[in-house]
Amino acid sequence: MNNTPIHQQEAICALATPSGVGAIAVIRVSGLHAIAIVNASFKGRNLEQAASHTVHFGTIHEGDRIIDEVLVSVFKTPRSFTKEDSVEISCHGSDYIIRQILKLLVKNGARIAKPGEFTQRAFLNGQFDLVQAEAVADLIAADSEASHKTALNQLRGGFSKKLSGLRTELIHFASLIELELDFGEEDVEFAGRDDLRTLIASLQQTIAPLIDSFDYGNALKEGVPVAIIGSPNVGKSTLLNALLNEEKAIVTSVAGTTRDVIEDTIVLEGLKFRFIDTAGIRETADLVESIGIERSRGAMEKADIVIFLFDSEQTFLENKQVAAELASGKNLLWVFNKIDIEPEIFNKLKTENTEIIGISAQTQEGLSMLTEVLVNRVYGQSATDTVVTNLRHYEHLLKTQDALNEVINGLDTGITGDFLAQDIRLSLHHLGEITGTIVTDDLLDNIFSKFCIGK
Structure with missing residues (x-):
């Protein structure tokens, strides 16, 4: 450099x-x-x-x-x-x-x-x-209150302070172990192994939530993907249009009208959501519709939240198991449409399944409750105030965690101080690459080439 x-x-x-x-x-x-x-x-x-x-x-x-x-x-x-x-x-x-x-x-x-x-x-x-420098680009690109707040927190050093504190403690122990190597023949121990184990455990407890926050942070930055699934003609396209407040999707009484994935974004309570209207899931001989259904399944795999929409007891029971399987590991919302037409059926299903939300996509009744639940589901995902939004940071945190695990394994097996010092140095290296304490020209060129000219 x-x-x-x-x-x-x-x-x-x-x-x-x-x-x-x-x-x-x-x-x-x-x-x-x-x-x-x-x-x-x-x-x-x-x-x-x-x-x-x-x-x-x-x-x-x-x-x-x-x-x-x-x-x-x-x-x-x-x-x-x-x-x-x-x-x-x-x-x-x-x-x-x-x-x-x-x-x-x-x-x-x-x-x-x-x-x-x-x-x-x-x-x-x-x-x-470097974290703060990258936050400049995120701040420029922020298009919602949540992404703006996250970028501003990183620009003001929120993430950097956490990493700096971790690195300072680790450097202290690394220096003590390096000092031991200088007195190798005298069999002295400057760095207490129990204290080191306690420090590593503390570091891992700090890093783990940061790693776990990446999916949430990336969703804040790029928009939370929400797939709307259900049988044909239950009102998925009508719901998308109501959420977006525009006629984005074609709505007809003909089953299977939506044959492709339709997507658009909207900001709710400072959060950007990417709503995805999918083709109705059913067995069909229509080649075009079947391709649309396969694309719908792909969209659901990428979604963080899945809205299972149904408009009758029949469409609920027929697809309940399929919806649960498709949304496995994701936030799944059970939403009954047409409460303005079938209030008795909704009340019956609600009694049996308390998590069901009732709406009318046509009249927009209950829509505010649905959006409130969506916002709460997103804000409830993160267990830490500091959120990781950058893939580069996420990768180096994973590598740091792996190196720290090697330190613990080394303490368990009683390896010599020189190997222990090597694993600690590797942890410090990955933390330093995040903040730019350790940096190369190629890394800088790659990061800053993505910025706009003039910034």
Whole structure:
């Protein structure tokens, strides 16, 4: 990895706001001579003499030609996002103006930034760790209150603090065991094996809920998949339309109208749900419908929550066993449709099966109770305040857990300190890869290449 301080490298520039015509656009510049590069084309206050965190009105010009009237914000090292000298130019949102200003900045000595390069420099300059850097991208992409809250918690160091505490304790024991190796011939023990076993058990108890939270965290980030299943013509498409408040699926009285998986998203109580309307499950000779039914089964396998919809005692009894098998290991909701037409049947089934929820997809009666249950089922999944949403973090937590298990196995079998130290170092390595304490150029390129340009 390049160990040269990033703030001594070349200046970079990029559009920081979405491309396309808008009222205002912001162009960001950061790095060596960033202020001088902007100042060379700015007519107004001398930016090189301006204090940090000040805003100045003036014009960007090329020779005698004025390109735009702008506001320029100046941020001096180390009090900027990247900890470098940085400038943000707020100009009018014309594509032509943006291109002309970027062209001038490049002519003056900057280069166009790569995706995520501003955030990468912030990480390399110690503004935050790798978990927090990745949370920047999650925060930008957050499209629900829950995903926003999770990303903000990670950006503010919630996850990092947990990992840092674990790593600090483990480093202490690792150093004691390493010290033992220096006095190998004297048969001394600086790291009490019982204390080490207690520490490892404590670490595993902290890591296990984090690992278990990944499915929940990923659902918060990507949207909770909910499959609606049941016999043909029980109202699955009507329910989807009612939940989405739009005519997404075709509804007819003809059984088997839905022949493919129909999916859309909605935010309920700050949570994003991905509702999936499936083809009615039944035996059929229709080739197209049978393909749709197979796709429905695939959708159900990927769903976190399954709504089994029925509209009569017959459709309940005929499919109860099948629904339970299909939804094995998932959150299963029993939902009776058409309570406005068949209230007596619902009351009878409800008496026998207290978990049944009654709704009318047509009139939307009971729909608020169904959505409340859905939200509660999701929020009840996590046993920890800190939630893992990143697959990379999840993989390294699993590897950390495996390495800690090897430490316990080594203590049980009485292996020598050098092998014990090796397993502890491996645990530290995986924890360090999460936060960026241990990092490679390839890893950084892979992470930050997924960011948008200008961030």
